Amino acid sequence: MDSISLASSVVRDRLSDADVDAIKAYLGAERIQQLLVDFPVGRSTVVAYNDIGYALAFADEEVIAYEILKRVEEVAPGRVALKLNIADVLWSSDKEQSRVYYKQYVSLMGEVGKERLIPLRVIERINSN
Numbered sequence: 001m002d003s004i005s006l007a008s009s010v011v012r013d014r015l016s017d018a019d020v021d022a023i024k025a026y027l028g029a030e031r032i033q034q035l036l037v038d039f040p041v042g043r044s045t046v047v048a049y050n051d052i053g054y055a056l057a058f059a060d061e062e063v064i065a066y067e068i069l070k071r072v073e074e075v076a077p078g079r080v081a082l083k084l085n086i087a088d089v090l091w092s093s094d095k096e097q098s099r100v101y102y103k104q105y106v107s108l109m110g111e112v113g114k115e116r117l118i119p120l121r122v123i124e125r126i127n128s129n
Helices: 004-016 020-026 029-038 046-058 062-075 080-090 095-111 120-127
Strands: none
Touching (some): 004 029, 029 062, 046 062, 095 120
């Protein structure tokens, strides 16, 4: 059985290799459910689950990615990277809601003086029709 920290580490390694097949194989529904049971989303696990949600989105598993990221949001609603991850996941299915999250992301980045680090796609998507 994996710990949440091991799962997060494996996911980050697979992301660094852009190995979508390995991400999908490793983060199957059964493994995710077991991780959630054994290591519920909480303050100590938000980083790991944010990484897992991001990896699932990267692997085009938007539905489960969104479910995980929403659980993280319940625990850490002000997490800046989370806003971007949720916006990106929603972009293909709900552009209006995605824009809401992009705007929250831009606002939070502005609050910490990191406007110059905002990806161009964020501004393009906020302003697109």
